[in-house]
Amino acid sequence: MKLTDVDERLLALHYVYPAPFNKLAGMLKMDPDLHHLFNYRTDNLARMLQIPMSKAIQLNEQLKRHEQTPFTLLYQREKIITIPYTNPAYPEQLKWLVDPPTVLYMKGDLTILNALLKVAIIGSRKATEYTKNALSFIVPPLVDCGAVIVSGLAKGADTMAHESAIHFGGKTIAVLGHGLFHLYPYENKGLAEKLSEHHLLLTEYPPYMRPAKWTFPMRNRIISGLSKSVIITESEEKSGTMSTVDHALEHGKAIYAVPGPITSTLSLGPNKLIEQGAKPIWSGFQAIENSLFH
Structure with missing residues (x-):
């Protein structure tokens, strides 16, 4: 994929200042092509990015240090695909976010990103065999229809x-809350390697960034942003899963919830969502039908 000079400069800026695109609005309004990126006075940087002078001084030093760094070449060596916001290949649906990612960093099969139908499936880290059984009814019809999970x-x-x-022969995208040089949780190392070869790993964070508590809620908006609809399996009433649902509701996505036994605390989340208007789901055909008519 061909990157323009603007794309290249945005890669350099994002490496030293990994903020969402809305945080860069002041700079891009003044300098849309980032022609002056490496020549700004510190007070101008502070004003455009609305950051303290102390931070602007550090940022200016970092920018000058990396003016000649061949980021594209370095990423290619690591088999990392980058799509800056300014590139035509950037997914249109993410531009609807209030705070779209400035750069997408990916490993794997980039064609998966262009699939017309993407469906998010999320739930609790404590999910049980009930989720696995439910997915055996939900996922096959989605896969047969060409949906990416x-x-x-x-x-x-x-x-x-x-x-x-x-397992059912489909494609899947994993949105990460950290850079591609790190992995969380470590138990999923084998799965991540498989996805990086035949599916797609995607993150908004430069490769060096480690996971942190705040990065995972940020990740959730990308999961819902990429997807036509969101399916919730087992989940507690208050959890990170619900932040993804909130993002999805803000952008008019269809919300489905797997009804669960009232004896399980992990049914509180989906059952409550159904009470509030989410569609109960027991077959992937339900999500497909909604996508065909909306």
């Missing part, structure tokens, strides 16, 4: 969603 590579429901997509 999107999830977050976390333990539990996310892992089951990715594995179910692979």
